[in-house]
Amino acid sequence: MATLTFHGHSTFSIETDDGTRMVVDPWFTESPVADISAEELGDLDYIFCTHGHQDHIADAFPLAKRTGATLVSTFEIVMFAGEEGIENAHPMHIGGGFDFPFGRVQMTPALHGGQVHGDESGRWTTVPGGFLFHLDGTRLYHAGDTALLYDMKLLEGRVDVALLPIGDNFTMGPDEAVRAIDFIRPGIVVPMHYDTFDLIRQDTADFTRKVGDRAKVEVMKPGDTLQL
Numbered sequence: 001m002a003t004l005t006f007h008g009h010s011t012f013s014i015e016t017d018d019g020t021r022m023v024v025d026p027w028f029t030e031s032p033v034a035d036i037s038a039e040e041l042g043d044l045d046y047i048f049c050t051h052g053h054q055d056h057i058a059d060a061f062p063l064a065k066r067t068g069a070t071l072v073s074t075f076e077i078v079m080f081a082g083e084e085g086i087e088n089a090h091p092m093h094i095g096g097g098f099d100f101p102f103g104r105v106q107m108t109p110a111l112h113g114g115q116v117h118g119d120e121s122g123r124w125t126t127v128p129g130g131f132l133f134h135l136d137g138t139r140l141y142h143a144g145d146t147a148l149l150y151d152m153k154l155l156e157g158r159v160d161v162a163l164l165p166i167g168d169n170f171t172m173g174p175d176e177a178v179r180a181i182d183f184i185r186p187g188i189v190v191p192m193h194y195d196t197f198d199l200i201r202q203d204t205a206d207f208t209r210k211v212g213d214r215a216k217v218e219v220m221k222p223g224d225t226l227q228l
Helices: 060-067 075-083 150-155 174-184 204-211
Strands: 003-006 012-015 021-024 046-048 070-074 089-092 097-100 103-109 129-135 138-142 161-165 188-192 225-227
Touching (some): 060 070, 060 075, 089 097, 150 174, 161 174, 174 188, 188 204
Parallel strands (some): 021 046, 046 070, 070 089, 161 188
Antiparallel strands (some): 003 225, 012 021, 097 103, 129 138
16 A cells, blocks of 8 residues: 655655655745655655646756656656756656556646746746556546646546645636546545645635535645555
8 A cells, every 4th residue: 555645735755565665746945835855755766747847846856866766757857857967767748658667657638837947948848747656556646737627537437546736826726626526536635736825825624615525535734644
C-alpha cells in the first residue's frame, strides 16, 4: 500500500511498498504553505512535473541534482533540464504511458499555461498535463493545473483517488471540480491548489458539501498522509 503525503499547494510525495520514493510538482523553497524544506524531503527516486510553472517545478532541478532522482515530465521540460545539467530524466507526453519499475504512469491532458520557469530562451514552452499513476493496486490521478475538461470523462472507472485543483482563478474552481468528479467518478477526492494565496482562497467544508455522496473528500493539510 503506497503512502501519499501532502506538502501544500500541489506538491505531494509518494512512497510505494517496495520503498520507491517520488515527489510530484515539487515546490518547497518559496512556498508559503510547505510543511518542510526541500532538503528535509530526503532521498528520491523520481520527480514528476505536470508543467513548467514556478510553483510546480521550482525545486525539481535542485532535487534532481542532489538526489540523482529521475525527472519525469514533457519532452520539452526534459530537454531544458538537460541544458541545466540534469543527467537522469525520462521524457513523456500527453496520452503516452510507461511501465516504470514501481508501476505504470500515463500523462493526461490539462488545460493551462505552457511557460517553463527558468527558460530565458523561450525555446522550451510546453503543454501542461497530469499523471495517472498505478501504485500498489491503486490508481492515483494528479490532475495538475487545469480547467475542467470533457476529456476527464475518459478517466471514468479508471481512478481510485483523484487530486483535483479547486482554487479557481488559475484553475478550475469548486463547482467545476464537482463536475470533474461526475466525469471521473473516483472513490476519493483530495482538493489541492487552494489557500496558497488570497486569490485562490476556498472553503473546503463548502466544497465537501457540494461533492455530497459523489465521492469521499479527504481534506489534507500540509504534512498529512493518506494510505492508498
